[in-house]
Amino acid sequence: MEQTLKEIINPQATSPHHTTTIPHTMHFLFKSTAIIAASWFITPLAMAKPTSSKATSRPNILVVMVDDLGFSDLGCYGSEIQTPTLDRLAANGLRFSQFYNTAKCHSSRVSLLSGQYCIQAGDVHLSKAVTSAEVLGKAGYFTMMTGKWHLKKEPTDFGFDRYFGHLSGACNFYKGDNTFRLNGEKWNVPKEGFYTTIADVDHAIHFLGEARKSEKPWYLYIAFNAPHAPLQPLKEDYEKYQGHYTKGWDVIRNARLKKQRDLGLFGKKLTESPRPDHIQAWDTLSADWKIFEEKRMMALAGMIDRVDQELGRLVANLEAAGELDNTMILFISDNGACPYDRKRSQRKIEEMPYNPNVTWADSTGWAWMRNSPFQFYKQNQFEGGISTPAIVHWPAGLQTKIGSIIHDPAHIIDVLPTLSEIGKAPIPDSWPGRHLNPVSGVSLAPIFAGKSLNKRPPIHLLYESDRGLRIGDWKLVSFKSQPWELYNMANDRTELNNLASKEPERLKTMIKEWHRMAVDQLQAPAHLRKPVAAEAKPHTHREWSDHSKGPTEAGPKKTKSRRIKRKTKFKKTMPLQGSE
Numbered sequence: 001m002e003q004t005l006k007e008i009i010n011p012q013a014t015s016p017h018h019t020t021t022i023p024h025t026m027h028f029l030f031k032s033t034a035i036i037a038a039s040w041f042i043t044p045l046a047m048a049k050p051t052s053s054k055a056t057s058r059p060n061i062l063v064v065m066v067d068d069l070g071f072s073d074l075g076c077y078g079s080e081i082q083t084p085t086l087d088r089l090a091a092n093g094l095r096f097s098q099f100y101n102t103a104k105c106h107s108s109r110v111s112l113l114s115g116q117y118c119i120q121a122g123d124v125h126l127s128k129a130v131t132s133a134e135v136l137g138k139a140g141y142f143t144m145m146t147g148k149w150h151l152k153k154e155p156t157d158f159g160f161d162r163y164f165g166h167l168s169g170a171c172n173f174y175k176g177d178n179t180f181r182l183n184g185e186k187w188n189v190p191k192e193g194f195y196t197t198i199a200d201v202d203h204a205i206h207f208l209g210e211a212r213k214s215e216k217p218w219y220l221y222i223a224f225n226a227p228h229a230p231l232q233p234l235k236e237d238y239e240k241y242q243g244h245y246t247k248g249w250d251v252i253r254n255a256r257l258k259k260q261r262d263l264g265l266f267g268k269k270l271t272e273s274p275r276p277d278h279i280q281a282w283d284t285l286s287a288d289w290k291i292f293e294e295k296r297m298m299a300l301a302g303m304i305d306r307v308d309q310e311l312g313r314l315v316a317n318l319e320a321a322g323e324l325d326n327t328m329i330l331f332i333s334d335n336g337a338c339p340y341d342r343k344r345s346q347r348k349i350e351e352m353p354y355n356p357n358v359t360w361a362d363s364t365g366w367a368w369m370r371n372s373p374f375q376f377y378k379q380n381q382f383e384g385g386i387s388t389p390a391i392v393h394w395p396a397g398l399q400t401k402i403g404s405i406i407h408d409p410a411h412i413i414d415v416l417p418t419l420s421e422i423g424k425a426p427i428p429d430s431w432p433g434r435h436l437n438p439v440s441g442v443s444l445a446p447i448f449a450g451k452s453l454n455k456r457p458p459i460h461l462l463y464e465s466d467r468g469l470r471i472g473d474w475k476l477v478s479f480k481s482q483p484w485e486l487y488n489m490a491n492d493r494t495e496l497n498n499l500a501s502k503e504p505e506r507l508k509t510m511i512k513e514w515h516r517m518a519v520d521q522l523q524a525p526a527h528l529r530k531p532v533a534a535e536a537k538p539h540t541h542r543e544w545s546d547h548s549k550g551p552t553e554a555g556p557k558k559t560k561s562r563r564i565k566r567k568t569k570f571k572k573t574m575p576l577q578g579s580e
Contacts, residue, residue, distance in 0.1 A: 057424075058217045058422075058423055058424055059217065059326045059327060059328045059394065059396065059397055059422060059423070060217055060218050060219070060220075060323055060326060060327040060328070061136070061141070061217075061218070061219045061220070061327070061328050061330075061419055061422070061423060062220050062222070062314075062318075062327055062328070062329045062330070063112070063132075063219075063220070063221045063222070063330045063332075063415065063419075064221075064222045064224070064311065064329070064330070064331045064332070065108075065109070065112065065147075065221070065222070065223045065224065065332055065333065065334055066224045066226060066227070066304075066307055066331075066332075066333045066334070067105065067148065067170075067223075067224060067225050067226060067227065067228035067333070067334055068105075068227055068228045068229075068333070068334070068335060068336075068337060068338040068362070068378060069227060069304070069333035069336075069337070069370075069388055069389065070336055070337035070367065070369075070370025070371045070372075070388070071336060071337075071370070071371050071372065071373075071374060071383075071384070071387055071388055071389065072256045072260065072369075072370060072371065072372040072373075073227075073304055073337070073370050073389070074086050074087065074090075074304075074308075074389050075087045076090040076091070076095060076263070076389075076391070077095070077260070077263075077265065077389050078256040078257070078259040078260040078263065078265065078372065079256060079259075079304075080244065080252070080255065080256070080259075081241075081301045081304050081305055082240075082305050082308070083304065083305070083308040084308065084312070085308045085309070085311045085312035085315055086308055086311065086331060086389075086391060089315070089329060089331065089391050089393040090391045090393075090403070091402065091403050092393060092395070092402050092403070093329070093391060093392050093393035093394065093395075093398060093402065093403075094391070094392050094398065094400050094403075094404040094405070094406055094447075095265075095389070095390065095391055095404070095405050095406065096389075096390040096391075096392075096405075096406045096408075096410055097265055097266055097267070097405055097406065097407050098387060098407060098408065098409040098410065098489075099332065099387065099388065099389070099390030099409075099410045099411070099412075100386045100387055100409065100410065100411045100412065100459060100461075100470070101332070101333065101334055101335050101386055101388060101411075101412045102117075102118060102334075102335070102386070102412065102461070102463055103335045103336070103378060103379050103380060103381055103385035103386045103461070103463050103466065104334070104335055104378065104379055104463045105148075105150055105169055105228075105334050105335065106118070106124055106150045106151060106169065107123075107463060108334035108335060108412055109148075109149075109150055109151060109223070109334065110123065110124065110126065110129075110151065111411075111412045111413045111415075111441075112132075112332075112334075112412050112415050112416075113126065113129070113131040113132055113133070113158070113416070114126060114129035114130070114131060114132075114413075114416060114439075115129070115132075115413050115414075115415065115416030115417050115420075115427070115439035115440065115441040116128070116129050116413060116437055116438075116439060116440050116441075117413065117440055117460060117462070117521065117522050119462075119522045119523060119524050119525075119528075120437050120440065120521060120522045120523060121437065122434075122437075124150075124151045124152045125151075125152045126151065126152070126158060126434075127434055127435075128434060128435055128436060128437045129434070129436060129437065130159075130427065130428060130431050130434070130436060131158045131159050131416075132159075132219070132221070132415070132416050132419050132420075133145070133155070133158060133159030133160045133219065133221070134158060134159030134431070135159075135416065135419070135420055135423075135425045135426075135427055135428070136159075136219045136419060136420075136423050136425045137159045137160075137161065137219075138425065138428070139423060139424065139425030139426070140216055140217065141216060141217050141218060141219045141423060141425070142161055142210070142211040142214045142216040142217070142218040142219070143159055143160050143161045143162070143218070143219045144160060144161060144162040144163070144204070144207040144208070144211065144218065144219070144220045144221070145160045145162070145163045145164075145165065145220070145221045145222070145223070146163070146164045146165050146199075146200040146201070146203045146204045146207070146220075146221075146222050146223070147165040147166075147200045147221075147222050147223030147224055147225065148165060148166060148168070148169070148170075148223045148224070148225045149163075149165060149166065149167045149168075149223070150167070150168070150169045154167060154181055154184055156181075156183060156184040157184075160221075162183055162207045162210065163181060163182070163183060163184070164180075164181070164182050164183075164187070164199070164200070164203035164204075164207075165180065165181065165200065165203075165223070166179045166180050166181075166196075166225070167179040167180075167181060170225060170228050170229065170230070171196065171225065172230060172232065172356060172359065173195055173196045173197065173225070173226070173230070173232040173303075173356075174194060174195060174196075174232060174356035175189060175194075175356055176189030176194065176196065177189075182203075195234060195306075196225055196226075197224055197225070197226050197303070197306050197307060197310055198306075198310060200222055200223075200224060200310070201222070201310040201311075201313055201314050204220060204222055204314060205313075205314065205317055207220065208220065208317065208318075208321075212321065217423070219419070219423070222314075224307050226303040226304065226306065226307050227300050227303040227304050227307070228338070229338065229340075229342075229359075229360065229361045229362050230353075230358075230359035230360060230361070231296055231299040231300060231303065231353050231359075231360040231361070231362070232299070232303070232353055232354065232356070232358070232359070233298075233299045233300075233301075233302030233303045233306065233353060233354055234302065234306060234354060235352075235354040237301075237302030237303070237305050237306045237309075238298055238299055238302040238352070238353065238354050240301075240302060240305065241297075241298040241301040241302060241305075242298065244297075244298065244301065245293075245294045245297040245298060245301075246290075246294055247282070248282025248283070248285075248290070248293070248294075249279075249282055249293075249297075249365045249366055249368065249369040250275065250281060250282045250283075251282070252297075252369055253275075253368070253369040253372050256369070256372045257272050257372055257373055260372070260373065264405065265405060266407075266493065267405065267407050270373060270493055270494065271492075271494055271496060272372065272373035272494060273373060273374060273375045273494040273495070273496060275368065276368065276375065276539075277538075278364070278538075278539075278540055278544055279364065279365050279368050280365070280547040282365075285547055286547075286550070288349060288550060288551055289547055289550075289551055291349060292349040292551040293363055293365060293366065295349070295352075295353065296353075296360060296362075296363045296366060297363070297366050298353075299353040299354075299360065300366065300370075311331075315329075324395070325395045325396045326394075326395075326396040326397070327394065328392070328393075328394040328397060328422060329391075329392065329393040329394065330390070330391070330392055330415065331389065331390065331391040331392075332388065332389070332390045332412065332415075333388035333389060334388075335378040335379070335385060335386070335388065336367075336370075336371045336374075336376075336377055336378050336384045336385045336386065336387065336388055337362070337366070337367035337368075337370035337371050337377060337378065337384070338362040338367060338377065338378045339362060339363075339364040339367040339368075339377040339378065339541070339543075339544050339545070340361060340362055340364075340378075340541075340543045340544070341361055341362060341363060341364055341543060341544060341545040341546075342361040342362075342543060343359070343360075343361050344361075344549075344551070344552060344553060344554055345552060345553065345554035346359075347360055347551070347552055348552065349551050349552065363545055364377070364544040364545035365545055365547075368384075371383075371384035371385075373493075373494055374387060374493075374494055374495070375494065375495055376479070376539070379463055379464070379466055380466050380479060381461040381462075381463070381466045381467055381468030381477050381478070382468075382477055382479070382495055383493065383494065383495060385466070386461060386468070390410070392448070394448070397422065397448055398448050399448065399449050399450040400447070400448070400450045401450075406447055408447060408452055408453045408456075409456070409459060409470060410444055410447075410453070411441065411459050412441075413439075413440050413441030414441040414442055414443065414444050415441065416439060416441060417439055417441045417442055417443040417444075418441075418443045418444040418445060420443070421443040421445045422445060422448070427439055437523075440457070440460075440521060442456055442457065455472070458470060458471045458513060458517065459471075460514065460517045460518070460521065460522065461477070462518065462522065462524065462528065464528070465478075465480045465481040465528075466478065466479065466480055466481075467481065467514065467532075469510055469513060469514045469517075470489070471510060471513065473488055473489050473490035474486065474487070474488060474489065474506065474510065475487045475489050475495070476507070476510040476511065476514060477495070478532050479539045480539075481530070481532045481533055482532060482533050482536050482537060482539070483500070483532055483533060483534065483535070483536050484500060484507060484511055484532055485498045485500055486498060486499045486500040486503055486506065486507050486510070487499065515529060
């Protein structure tokens, strides 16, 4: 075991040249599976013991965000996917059962970095906020990031001392794109031997080597693009799940639900949401659809598995360096599983997703299964869109019982206040070139100390026309500005019993509070605050999977916005006006 750990931090992996010689990425690919397999033999007690006598009062901080991960996609949240690293971190740390995000990629990233709601922070410009890297960096931390940015400018413009990754919202996992940067400079993706998930950890390990030389506490933010589409697993990870999904989403979902019950994930009996009308029963699918859908889930499983393998490599590196005990590790997702089944006419179901030229989109059926036991998906403010896994591991700092499941509602806006408190890094009231809005999140440090948050401020939920509000045990929610729905989350976490008609006064009060926060706190524009519709329509979307057509048949065309139509009409009338 000792020899294996030494191999993990071999000179090749941490040399200054490693940041540009990415063929080492595939060198790690072949070694990482064996390394993680060896690391499984580290017992839970060994994980919980101090690994360094140099632990300081200020911890190192590792924040890991994945992209489009469903609530039940990890083993410790009910999955059959092999995630031993994250399962072990959860077993020796804590898990949240009600950790919320914004239901969307870029807005969750804004909130994670700023402690504010997305619009409140100045949206992708971050013009009304300071970032966690700026706050911690000012307090003496060495700050690093790898992975997906998805905001304006670059991480090195917002306090990160080191950065490797892509500025775009998604890219080909094998080919990358032209937005890759290394410390503010353009970085060319190698033509061979590259895979984004591995490259993120390769560079993270190199940056950690630099941080250790600085003798400062460090803050590392890794933003994996996986398992966001395109669905492109490595061949070995894909083949690992051969035959796992032939029984389909109904059977797999039931297995996940049973595992969640066995884990006691919700602390009480929960009524799982049924399969919705827009999801076809697996047994009724055509043979072609079954073949294709099985391949899509194998691809997703392989991508999630690879994230865990790479995190295992990183955790082993921390352990070998004597840093694991006093590193606060936070693992979260930016939103729930994605249902958008795009580019249907461009795919060929006989192809394999580990071919770099194959770029399959997501599956609504599997997204429903992956968000078990909840309803709906990414972009919706129902639990399926906003509630995702959250794991904290910090042996030197957590005073909770190991393996605890925390049922207090928390939100991604709470991350910055938490890092500020545990890092002893005050959040400034002013910053050059920006007019700062107040932070909306609260510190989760009381939970780390084994206490409760007690009464927290309301959690405001808004992405485009999807809305929500959580106050205590009550939740207000609207699907694409359709009529408000009201749920008691204490006994109806899966949002099955709409109490809007039975609780008219509570409904009215919560609607008023949603609008007040939208105006006073978020400073949301008027078009995002219009009254909801008076009549309900079916909760559907044109880009959700339609199994009544073949797997390669095109879906409905996008409807042009009114703004575009007006522009087109104006152009057509110009010659007539000119001739007059």
